[in-house]
Amino acid sequence: LGREWSSSKKWLLSLLESMIIRAVDIPSNESRSETLLQYLVTIIADKFQPNYGLLMLWASLANAIPVSHCLIHIGTTEDYLSKNTRVSLDDLQEIPYVKWCIMEAIRLRAPGAVTRRVVRPFKLQNYIIPSGDLLMLSPFWAHREPRYFTDPEDFKPERWEKADLRKNGFLEGFVAFGGGKNQCPGRWYAIMELHLFVTLILYKFEFTLLDQVPEPSLLHLVGTQQPDRPCTVEYSHR
Template identity: 50%
Template sequence: MDIVELFSPVVIAVLGSCVLFLFLRWQNLRGPPCIQGWVPWIGAGFEFGKAPLEFIEKARLKYGPIFTIFAMGKRMTFVTEEEGIDVFLKSKHVDFELAVQNPVYQTAWIPKNVFLALHEKLYVLMKGKMGTFSMHQFTGQLTEEFHEQLEALGTHGTMDLNNFVRHLFYPATVNTLFKKGLFFTNERKIKEFYQHFKTYDEGFEYGSQLPEWLLRNWSKSKRWFLALFEKNIEEIKADKSIEGHSGTLLQAVLDIVELETFQHSPNYVLLLLWASLANASPIAFWTLAFVLSHPDIHKTVLEGISSVFGTAGKYKIKVSEDDLKKLPLIKWCVLEAIRLRAPGVITRKVVKPVKILSHTVPSGDLLMVSPFWLHRNPKYFPEPDSFKPERWKEANLDKNAFLDCFMAFGGGKFQCPGRWFALLEIQICIILVLYTYDCSLLDPLPKQSCLHLVGVPQPEGKCRIEYKQRT
């Protein structure tokens, strides 16, 4: 064998590597700027994970509105302004189900084949059960549930506003959507539920991406909920406690799930629990915090409530859909709080390359549109960092149309099916709290936490409320 024959495989390998390297470089030149880091697989993961919103803000200033971050073996391409929204919402080359399937498995142990078989059926069900024409079915029970929880708070007190809202929302939502009486009444069990849900919710984003053995407390809370629901699943399915009962949302969900699998019913209960509590409760917190920290808005809201329901605190009022229509400012306040505290990202998976401006986003990327920054675009939202509920006068809310570039509930085929229920329960909660109590904040309005991209951001630090029953 001569020297040429000996080295020809090596030469071919080297040349092949060079060609591949140059091809990848050329492909990357066509794609958005990429922040890769230096550690294999982890990439920019450590720095990105410390404070994702701050990391993205710096990336926007340096690279522009479209850029890619490589972290934990994934390429995430962020679109932080309006460019690319049409691609995100309408292109057949981006896929919602493939983007969320793995996080669903990580956080609720629902296998890919089960999730893909059931997702669209369950979405259609929930869209119907929680559509605008179905909201009248929930108003009476939600009002009763919130009254019951307000009575438990007593005539006066001081507590953290976030805990105050959770005390109202968790039992009211669970008893309405899942099963009346499913939520604990034992004080020790209630505290245990709150602690486990707080741990599960705060770790949800990490749990959706990282190996479970790195998140011991989060894993423990997930298992606690799965065990709780497995124990109660038959009782939930058999519940007929509500007068004129036509089945709760959860019962309807389980009917469809069990056509495919009995094994994963508790897993879907857990997923629905997180979806129903994780965002609505913090938005109710932010709405109350914004209203109470703006005295002029607070005064106008109270005047509106008194004009509809009479002397505040005097009666155990019932709230109807007609009553809500007479109080548009409260809905504007909720939507403005959602605008200012929207999720950092909503996600699709690129299945075929798509072009956004001059960039080609390759297949395999997670395409991340950012409601958080879209809602801060002064072109669509003048004075974007200010709480200005009156801007929602311009929206055609009677026809359920939001302002342009408002993306908090996602969009396209799989827009959030629970958005109308969430808006309803938040409005009812705000009305009953302000009707029942004279409320004031004892701390300044807190900043939002920059630790998470998924879901509504939590407050950074405490925000105490003092409440006294109106007489």
């Protein structure tokens, strides 16, 4: 699987490189009508490169949070390490349990905050929210709502069996990637990346936790989250 992923990645990168070169070489017409690809090239090049690099750095750090949290919980409970949940060569193409663990880790450790600027005034219960105000939703706390998630503080990957992840469907109340029509456009790529990364780690290494699973630091709930204490893991090649 690793070799297939490597060759596929190289093919995709070469394809994107040729598309970008063509987009840069083809000038827009007199009405300055640019294609979507031409517009995207302008916002990641020249003076915008530092912003793009910072965004990619944040995305990488954000993905590291559910990866580490997922691996810790997989290694914590013997049920997660039973024969039915181990990763084998036959299961690499079809391993929904690992994806459930990833989604549950994202639910419990969603790193961001969903923000929206009010365009038109509206009433929310007894409050009038004026236009121009900025509303923020914390997925960290929203995902602990018992109406949507029973035993919200518990790590229960099985709850995601009800979600139609094959058709890109989340559980009701899950807002880690935003909501409505303006959700994160890269959410399914990020989940695929996490799924592949965790699978390859489990396939290549055996893990033993040397510490208890730490609680989240309540001082770092937005952005790059941190645990309240270290968590040491011993690992070895399979």
